[in-house]
Amino acid sequence: MPAFVWALPPLALLGLVFLYPLALVVQQSVRPDSGGTSLQPYADVFGSAAFRDALGTTVWLAVGATVGCLVLGFTLALVIAFVPFPGGKAVARFIDVFLSFPSFLVTLALLFVYGTKGMANGLWTDATGSTGDGPFQFLTTPWGVLLAEITYFTPFVMRPLLAAFSQLDTAQLEVASSLGARPARIVRRVILPEALPALAAGGSLVLVMCLNEFGIVLFTGAKGVTTLPTLVYGKAMLESDYPAACVVAVVNIAISVGLYGLYRVVSRRAGA
Template identity: 80%
Template sequence: MTMETAREGAGRQHTTRRLWALPPVAALGLTFLYPLALVVQQSFTPEAGGGHDLAGYREVFASAGFREALWTTVWIAVGSTAGCLVLGFALALVIAFVPFPGGKALSRFIDVFLAFPSFLITLALLFVYGTAGMANGLWTDVTGAGSGPVDFLHTPWGVLLAEITYFTPFVMRPLLAAFSQVDTAQIEVASSLGAKAPRIVRQVILPEALPSLAAGGSLVLVMCLNEFGIVLFTGAKDVTTLPILVYSKAILESDYTGACVVAVVNIVLSVALYGLYRVVVATTAAGGRRAGA
């Protein structure tokens, strides 16, 4: 009887947990999965209505504008992620291991920076590097020229600079958390044995930081793939990414089927990158367990 009572109690607990899971699952389905399903459905629906076909996908995939937007999205996202990883790693190293006045305040400011909207950072860059910004104003004051030479924010390089500026703290935050767990005794021992700073970073600090680098880099890559505000606020007319293409087709061209097709491609690309990230993390963790064994 005791075994049967225990099984009945476990069954009731399992049923209770399922019931508690229903409200959040229902809310998720209503607010996210259902609209997503409508987007996918619309991507297979012709503009004239009636039935479902792949005409929208064939038309979008055959468009040179879509292929250019896809390439622009990928290379800007990859370039921004690489820049964020290099800059974020260097800045996190300085904040975590180089004592200087204001280091703790700077670390706290990074947490605040994460809450800033992306367009605010872009607006700040426009005040500095825009055609009427501080850099050009200083140039005209010194040389007396009518206009300054700084005019790159409206190009892909301006978008790249804005995204690196905005997304670098998203790499620094997990790195700073990882660096706080590094045993400083290892660094002291390596230094006492004659190891120089680059070797200490490469052999002691970097292995501890790799999981955090992977997590931060993956997050930044996915966010860059879906970034809309930075590209829009820089005014880079020749820079068309997939989110900008969705906006153009839906709002400017009223091509809702084409917009949904591009949106589905963007979603598939983001989910594929997330799946790749999970595989890499699982492989790294398995390798670490084997090495520890």
């Protein structure tokens, strides 16, 4: 029996429960409720301010969160890998555990820290004795989502980075420092170039995951923050406007799958 025959059953299953439903979404996106086949749903959705806002918010949040994750993740991974301290292994393990928790837990926690009645505002009112609301009211704005996304997705950058750092030849660092290079220079000239593929791979993965993030935005409970995934949810579940939901879904798929393809190329180059 030729080898490809064995690949057929799982592919058929995947086709039935994933590819076929996805195709139906694309099909439904060009079938307005009025019947027939037209691009009218696309025109309607692209013309609406809600969609354009959501698209803009989604993209800037994803880009901002990715940049934040890269900076924070690189810094933290650098310390763990090259300035080792007791408990560093435990921190690395903690990061692995953190990855297995759902994203919305972060938003839930931030509610207690920065929410209207949360820890930070509590500290403020205790300290100043004022009776009004505290100064931390950003949680229901896009900034709250940004903070939550950076918190949750940073470990996704750290993991490939730590793997890349562990393969870095420490002799290289010793030679560089014996030649009189200062730490900042070593980081810039030796470590950063080695880490670049891992950074690129981790960064593009985080970008895709931020574009698709739903739980964090939903838990923020902010009517002001709408991203493409929450728009899909809103159109389908709250407005029962399936064609519109499908149009938004198709746009979201196009962006994410495109970027994911890029990630696959980058990470194959990086050997990850």
